[in-house]
Amino acid sequence: MRARLPNFFLRYGILVVWLAIAIVFSILEPDTFFTFGNLQTIAGSQAVLVFVALALLPTLAAGEFDVSVASITGISLVLVGDLNVLNHWPIAWAIVLALAVGILAGATNGIFVVFAQVPSIIVTLGMGTLLLGVTLGINTQSTGGISPALVSATHTTFLGFPLAFYYGVILTVILWYIFSFTPLGRYIQFVGGGRSVARLSGIPVQPIRLGAFIAGGFLSALGGVILAGWLSASDPNVSSTYLLPAFAAAFLGSSVFEPGRFNAWGTFVAVYFLVTGVVGLELLGLASWINQVFYGASLIIAVAISRIASRSRLNA
C-alpha cells in the first residue's frame, strides 16, 4: 500500500491538481469560471495548442527535440491565408500545399539530424528561425477572409463544443493507439530509450528518427490549418507563443498516466490543465504577465516530475 500511494499520485496527480484548481477557481469566480460557456472556451480556444503539443510527441518519444514546430505551424497558417485569400487558390489546395511544406520542413530536419548527425536542437532551432523569416517574407500582414468552409469546419459546434476541439481529441486517440498498440509506437519508445540497444534489437533506428521529424512537421502544419480556420485569418506573428506552452504540456503530460513516457492523453490533459489555470487567473483579474509565469513554472515543475517519475520507474 505504501508503494502504491506515490505511484497513484505520480500517474494521476495532475488530475487531482486540475480538479483542485478548477474547484478553487469555481469558488472564487462562481459566475464566470463555473459555467458551461467557460468550459466551451477552455475546450475550443486551445485546440491548436493540442496539435502543436502533440506534434512534439514523435520526436520527444524518439529522444529528439524539435523546436521548429511552432514555426511550421506559423508558415502553414500564413500559406493557407496567402494562397486562399490573396492568390485565390481553392482552400483544399492551399491546405495541401501547407501540409506539404510541413512535411518537407520535418524531412529536412530529420535528414540533417539523422544523416548529418547534427544535434536536433541545433537543426530545429535553425529551421524554426529560417521558417519564421520565410513566413514574414511571404506576408508581413494579417490576412482576413479565409474560406468559410474552413472556418465552419473549426467553429461549428457539436454537443456544445466546436469541431476544432474534437479534432484534437481524434488526433490524441490516433497517437495513443499508435504509441500503445502498434509495433511502430513501441519501436519509437525503444529508440527514445536507447538507440544502441534498439539498433541491436533490429529496430530500424534511422528511419524511425527521420519519420518522427516528418510526423512532427506534418502535425505542426495541420495545427496551422486548424488555426487558420479558427482565426478566419492568418498572421505571421502568431506562432512563436505556442512553443513554450506546447513543451510545457508535453513534459507535463509525460508525468501523468505513464509517468516518464511522453504520451498522448497525458499531453492532451496537460494542455487543458494549463489552459484552465490561465483562464482562471485571467478571470480573477490578475495581471496578464501571470500567464507566462504560470507556463514557465509549469514547464520547470513538469520536467522535474517527469525526471522523478523516470527514476522511480527505473528503480522499480
Add this chain to the structure above:
Amino acid sequence: MMRAWRVSGLLALACVLATACGSSAGSSSGSSAGSASTSATSGANVAAAQQLVKRAEAPQTSWKPAGQPFNATGLRGKSMWYVSINLSIPFEQYILQGMKQGAATVGAKVTGFDAKSSVTNLESGIDEAIQAKAGVIFVDGVPAKEVAPAIAQAKAAGIPVLTANAQGSGPLLPGTPPGVVGSATHPFAIPGVLMADWVVANSNGNANILFLSSEDVPVITALVKTGFVGETHRLCPGCKVTVIDSPTSQWDQLTTITPSLIRKYPDANYLVADFDGQVIFMVPGVTAAGAQNKVKIVSFNATPSVMQDIKNNNVVGADVGGPNLLQGWAFAEEGLRVLDGLPALNNLNIPTRLFDSSNINSINLSAEESQWYGVGDYQAAYTKLWGASSS
C-alpha cells in the same frame, strides 16, 4: 499596421515610459470614465457624436499637405536616413517606401535602417547615418531621450534629427534632447477620439466599454487611450470604460482572454482595441463566447483583414485608419523642409477616416490602401508643393 508595434525587446523600457506618461500600466483593469449609475447621456451629446462620426466616415476630399510651398529641387543628391525601430513592421515599410518615393521626386535619397526592435541597434543606426554624412536623421519609435547620446553625436556632426512616431502632433515634448529639431508623427490622439465618437453614437449613449490597451507600446498607446477616454467622458458621462492591459506579447492569447473578459464583464457591449493587431484574435474569442450579437469590436489601423471583418459584418463594428503610404510622403515633406533649412512643421496633417458598415462597400479593399481615404492624388499634391511638378 500596429501588430506592428511588437517591439518586444524594447518593451520593458516601454512599460516604464508608459507609467511616466501617466497611463495606467500594469494591472488588468483600471480606470473608468464614468459609471452606469451616472446621469444618462443627453440626446444632444449623442447627436453631436453622430455628426462627428458622419464627418469622419466621409472621404477626406478636402485634405491638403500641411506646409506652404517651397522649392525643394535644390536638394538633389541630399540624403535622409530613416532609422526605424523595426522594418519588418508593415507600417514602417510603408513609411519608408513613401519617403523614398517622395524624396525621389526632387532627387533626394532615403536610406532605411532596421533596428530590429532594439534601442542599442537604434543608436548604431544613428551612428551609421552620421558616418554616411546624412543630411537629416529620423529616429523612430522611441522617445528621443532614450537615445540622447547618439543624438548628441549627430548634433556635434551638424546633422539635424527628427523624431518619428514618438509623440503626438504638435510642439516637441519637454525634455526632448538638443539636436532634435522637429517631429514627424501620425496624430495618434485622433483615432482614439473618433473611436469614442462612434461608440457613443452607435450605442445611443449606453456603452459599457472594455478598452484593451497595449501598455507596453510607449507614447502611442497613451495618446490613443487618452483620446478615447477623454472623448467618451466628454460626450457620454454615463458610459463606462474599463481599461484592460493587453501587452503585445500576449495578443495571440486574446482568443482565450476575450471570452473570459466577456464573462467577467457581462454588461460590456463594446470591445475597443488600441491596435488592429489584437482584433484578429478577439474576433474568434467573441465568436467562441457566442457574443456576436452582444458585443462590437472597434479598433485603430484599418488593416485589410479587419476591414474585411467590417465588410463581412463579422463582429467588428468600426475601424479608424490613416493612409500609410501618404504618411511616408508627409515624413519626406518634413525631412525636405529641414534639409532646406526651414523649420519643421511638427503637424503633418495626416488624414484619418472612420470605416464602418455605412461606407465599407464604397471602397475597394483590393486597391492600394491610401486610396481608401478619398484624398485624391496626394503624390501630385506633394510634388507640386515642392516645385517638383510642372503642374
